[in-house]
Each structure stands twice: as C-alpha cells, then as structure tokens.
Amino acid sequence: MDRRTYETTGAPANPSDPVARTPHGAVRGRYEQGVAVFRGIPFAAPPFGPHRFRPPVPPEPWEGMRDAGAFGPTPPKPPYSEAFARYLSDPVVPGDDCLNLNVWTPDPDPGARLPVMVWIHGGALTRGSSAVPVYDGSAFARDGVVLVSFNYRLGVEGYGLFPDVPANAGLRDQLAALEWVHETVAAFGGDPGRVTVFGESAGAISIGALLASPRARGLFQRAVLQSGPPESTERDRVRRLVRRMAAKLRVPATAAAFGEVDRALLADVQAEVGRRAGPILGGPAFGIVVDGDLVPHDPLEALLDGTARDVPLLLGWTSEEHRLWLAPTGLIERIDRLGAVAMAGAMARCHCGPDVPRGYRNAHPDAPISDLVGQMVTDYLLRHPLHRLADSRTGHAATHVYEFAWRSGIPGLGACHALELGFVFDSAGAPEAEKLAGPDAPRALAREMHTAWVRFATDGDPGWPSWNAAHPVRVFGGDGDPVLYGPRDSEMALWETASAPTGFTTRTPGAGSGSLLRGAVPLSAVRRLRRPGAEGRR
Secondary structure, eight states: OOOEEOOOOSSOOOTTSOEEEETTEEEEOEEETTEEEEEEEESSOOSOGGGTTSOOOOOOOEESEEEOSSOOOOOOOOOOOHHHHTTOOOOOOOSSOOOEEEEEESOOOTTOOEEEEEEEOOSTTTSOOTTOGGGOOHHHHHTTOEEEEEOOOOHHHHHOOOTTSOSOHHHHHHHHHHHHHHHHGGGGTEEEEEEEEEEETHHHHHHHHHHHOGGGTTSOSEEEEESOOOOOOOHHHHHHHHHHHHHHHTSOSSHHHHTTSOHHHHHHHHHHHTTTOBTTTBOSOOOOOOOSSSSOSOHHHHHHTTTTTTSOEEEEEETTTHHHHHGGGTHHHHHHHHTHHHHHHHHHHHTOOTHHHHHHHHHSTTOOHHHHHHHHHHIIIIIHHHHHHHHHTTTSSOEEEEEEOOOOSSTTTSSOTTTTHHHHTTOTTSHHHHHHHOTTOOHHHHHHHHHHHHHHHHHSOOSSOOOOTTOEEEEESOSSOSEEESTTHHHHHHHHSOOOOSSOOOOOOOOOTTOSOOSOOOTHHHHHHOOTTOOOOO
C-alpha cells in the first residue's frame, strides 16, 4: 500500500506536545490540564466508495506527523428530533474519515503499562459518536486510566441487512477498534492485557455481542454493561426497515443500490421510516443480528450457556429508564389517558399474560399507568435479561450489579435512561450533561460512581459484594442503604413464569388495583400508542 504524506494541521507544532506512533503513522496530540489527549486517529479506512456497507479495512498509512488535536469526522446519522435534542447532545463533524478514535492518557510512555478502558457509545445504533462532550475521558486519565473512545457506523450504514454484503458492519468496526487497542495502546501508556470495555444502552448491547463472539476473545479482560442487555434483533425486523427505505428511495434493497445513494439522503429516509419505532412501542429497527460469523449465536443465550464466564462483569440500570423514552414526547400523559388500553399494548409488547401487570399493580398500588407500563417494559427488555445473566455466572468470574437512583433536576425525567453517564465520566458539571441532569447534579455522587468504575478497571472490585444468592445491588443516589439485597426480585419473579396469552381479543376494564386486566388484549393497542418522534434506545 502506498504511504501518503500527512501535513500537520491545527495549532502550530509545540516541542512539548505528546507524540505516539501507531501502526499507520505517527500522531501528535495535546497536553490538556496535565493529560495527554489524542483525537481523531483513524483505525480503519473511510467506509465509503468501494468500502461502503462492507467490513472495515485498515487505513492508508501516512508519512510525517499527523495532527491529532481535534475530534475526527462523525459517521452519517440523522439528528435527534427537537423533543430529544433538548436533552441529548450529538455533535456532527463533517468528513469521510469517520472511523476514528481518541485517547486520553496520564502517561504516554510505552513503559507505563496502565489499565485501559474502552468506551462504546450508545444511541440506538443510529445516533451518537465519541465526540459527545459528556464522554470526555479526562477524569479517567486523571485517575490513572488510559481512556479510549471510538466511532462506528450507525443505522443503515452499519446495521442494514443486505443480501450482497456481510451483516453487522458497525459491530465489525467495533472489533477493528478493539484490535487497534490490542496492538497499539501500549504506545500510549496502556497495558493491552488490562483492558476493560464499557458501554451504555446500544453500546452495552454491542458489548454483549462482543463477549459472545469468538473473534473478540482476548481483546478485553473485563466488561461493563450499562442499561443494555446482550441481545440480537430478528432479521425480519431489520429487513422490513431496509425494504421501507428501498421503497421510499425507489431502489432495490441491496448494498450495491444503497451505495449509490447520497449519505445525507439515506439518513433522512432512515429517520422518516423509523420515526415511530422505540423500546416501548417496538416496530422495525436496526440491531445486531446473528450472522453465523462474528455473531454465531444469540448473544444472551450464548452467555447464559457459559460463554465468557471467566470475564468479570459490572452491569446495571437506572431506576426509571423508561422516562427518557416517554417524557420528551408526551407519551407519559398519553399512556395515563389510555389507561388499561396502554397496559394492553404493554402486554402485547412483552408477550405476557395478565398475571404480570397484575403483579406490578399489586407491588405498586399507587403508581400511575405510565410508570407501570414503563417499568414492565424495562424489566422485560433490560433488567430481567441482565438478572438472568448475573444468576448464570454465580460461582464463576465476579459479577457486580448496580442501580442508579438519583433523580434528574429536569421535571419529568426522574432517574432516566442515560442519566448516569455524566456521573460515570465525572462530567456531570458539563453543559451537555446538565441538559439531562439539570444544573445541580451532586458532584460527590459523580466522584463516587466514577471511582467505582476506575476501581473495577484497575483491580476488578468496584467496592461492593459481587453477585450471589442474596442478590446484592449497589444503589447510587438512593435514599437508604447503599447496598440492597434483592430489591427487584419480586418483579423479576413474575417473568420466570410469564406466558403469552392466546387470542388477543378482550375488553379493556378500568385501571383499578387488582382489576387492571382480566383477559387477553389486542396487539392493535400498541399501534394506538405510536406517534411520530420516538427515538428508541440510546
């Protein structure tokens, strides 16, 4: 491969700037408050032209010193709707070289051998990037950890399912980034034998797939799953979304045809056809699929069967995940107005009979319907799979479970999905974090949670008992004891015996305690909840 000469851009060269050498060429970063920071380093070639929709390939090497002072381009993606943009930042950096990564290190000496944490961002596999300010790695580097974050292809570019290319291009990007870390992080002061991968929502779902993938074996030694379970998406759900896009574009549903479509237009059409999908409502969606190669089996089933039981895990959720999915679009009020019809839709979404919502009503007699629906769907999609995973690992490598319970200062959000991010990164005071948390996030809580993550990456012990038969859960920001035992066991038990009713055709009784639902319900109840603007999981 020909090597290109790279002309340094950005601020003038400073003899004190940190320099590191990658397999593809040298890079020059910056010192920021005593931390060496390198941004926008390519780990794969631009995923366009002949590489579009295909597995990543190495970047073209360069001669000279490549400037790494600014975030690199972000992958194509639609913006958040106005309702969600009030709470979630998602910067756009134009350019083709979007498969890039960033490194924060306290010591760029190759002999430092520091613990490494690799961040995989969320965004429903359709939004987000490593340039989100909340994900600033300075606090991790301050505390002795080399922090690496990276971009990967999103939406149809990364998770479209086509007959003429391999599936899961975005997950393959993540694998390529982890391979880069394994080969190169020592040049930035990191220890490739002490790598912890951590991610939230879609990032955690991705980690579940990587844990279960034979091809990722050995690339990391510990993992953190925040608000995202190991799972795969039914291939037909992805195909339906691709076919809808193809119909809008009037092209065949193939990678070759989609590769001829302007990337901005493709993102616009993707947003249009997927606007009513989401965790609560379901519908066609992009996701990781079983491909017989990178993902040979359903990740959750593989992990429950014993795969990666030697990898220590830290996993958990927020107390009110559902409020980010419901509050911005007014769905909380809509669900409360619909009452038992909304609960009927939740039963259809969760494939369960009336015993499950009845159990939730008995456990929470004063809760509004919206909270019952939200907690029920959250448990079905997220908490129960993670509970099962923790239980399956008892007696093997340590598993630690947490719950984030502090409630946002923004009315209606509560302890919602993604709220913990500013606390994990100790960036809760950043303006972008305040969009979700409000201006008065407790800094002591941020230091407490961030320190637990650093401890886990450093020695595997975040500071509370590992999972056992008593089900210890570390609660961050709660009102009572910091460690509770089995706090959600009664709700989890409802799913162990849950079964889907047959013949969804019944009346919709009132929402009183004990009489919430007395029969089967129509699947059409889900459709009555759908409305434009749903953004899906982060």
